[in-house]
Amino acid sequence: MIIDPETCMGCQACQIYCPMGAIAYLPDSGICRVNLDECVECGICLRPDPCPTDALQQQELDEIRELRRAFSNPLVPHKSTSVPGRGTEEIKTNEVTGRFKRGHAGVAVELGRPGTGTRFKDVETVAMAIAKCGVSFEPHNPVTALMTDVKTGKMRDDVLNEKVLSAIVEMVVTADNLAGVLKAIKNVAGQLDTVFSLDLACRVNPDNSAPVEEIARSVGFMPSINGKTNVGLGRPLAKED
Ligand code: SF4
Ligand code: SF4
Incomplete structure (x- = not known):
């Protein structure tokens, strides 16, 4: 994700959506910037469409950035x-x-x-x-x-x-x-x-x-025992053996 420095007005409306804290406000320039090393390309900041100037943009992703996106964006x-x-x-x-x-x-x-x-x-x-x-x-x-x-x-x-x-x-x-x-x-x-x-x-x-x-x-783990019932989602193929 990137922020266009020409159109960002530094309102910080996008900042609260980032689960990685990758959007920083730069007081000297009065705009926000995405730290691309921390950004996992999850797309969460863009989904609520918070930017009044469309400065927040999904850039074209190369193979490596696509990898970040695939592991981080559930869509x-x-x-x-x-x-x-x-x-x-x-x-x-x-x-x-x-x-x-x-x-x-x-x-x-x-x-x-x-x-x-x-x-x-x-x-x-x-x-x-x-x-x-x-x-x-x-x-x-x-x-x-x-x-x-x-x-x-x-x-x-x-x-x-x-x-x-x-x-x-x-x-x-x-x-x-x-x-x-x-x-x-x-x-x-x-x-x-x-x-x-x-x-x-x-x-x-x-x-x-x-x-x-x-x-x-x-070996020192303290497991919490849970069962899971996949109603309507499971494929009941398990047979007693
Ligand atoms: S794509 Fe995700 S990690 Fe990157 S700036 Fe937006 S919310 Fe933060
Ligand atoms: S919402 Fe848009 S204008 Fe506001 S800080 Fe984020 S990128 Fe800049």
């Missing part, structure tokens, strides 16, 4: 998956498809939030730490599509400094491997310049207990 589908938002249907939706068999768990690390965002170098740090545990990253996920080596979690060098609102590292692991993966995530957390939330999904036991809970607690 824009990703090229690699055709899914909008974070570009993945996520384990929160996909568990109804039977993707997670007994003895397996879905793991997703959701990096970034409005206000903080995340750079892909932090996403890569998490992916590379997890990859050492021998996991297979979810193929239908735009973060995986940016990896140059899915075995190591290495991502494209030219995207590492790019900032987006949020991105998800996602995989299915065996129950035997879950503790190691969670330890790797815990060990790397202090190196990140952003926040993340950790999602775990699994088939529940006949007594409704969640097999992943004890494993998560054993």
Whole structure:
């Protein structure tokens, strides 16, 4: 997003809409300017049409800026998956498809939030730490599509400094491997310049207990157990096995 300095009158009406604090008022010139390093191209500032002079404008985006937009604007589908938002249907939706068999768990690390965002170098740090545990990253996920080596979690060098609102590292692991993966995530957390939330999904036991809970607690996480019912949205393909 850019602001035309010739037509901006510095009213700051656009500023409050930016979740990244990327629009700054410049008192010396009496206008506002977008910090393009912080702007994630989410388009939120433009949607309410706050600018009385049309100085706030969506500039033409090159491939790299389009990448920021796809990860940050929920109205824009990703090229690699055709899914909008974070570009993945996520384990929160996909568990109804039977993707997670007994003895397996879905793991997703959701990096970034409005206000903080995340750079892909932090996403890569998490992916590379997890990859050492021998996991297979979810193929239908735009973060995986940016990896140059899915075995190591290495991502494209030219995207590492790019900032987006949020991105998800996602995989299915065996129950035997879950503790190691969670330890790797815990060990790397202090190196990140952003926040993340950790999602775990699994088939529940006949007594409704969640097999992943004890494993998560054993490595120091305190999971909050939630169920999710996708009324009308789910594909009821899961069969007892
Ligand atoms: S596109 Fe998003 S991040 Fe960029 S200035 Fe507008 S609201 Fe802020
Ligand atoms: S709303 Fe328009 S005129 Fe007002 S500060 Fe933003 S870009 Fe400038």
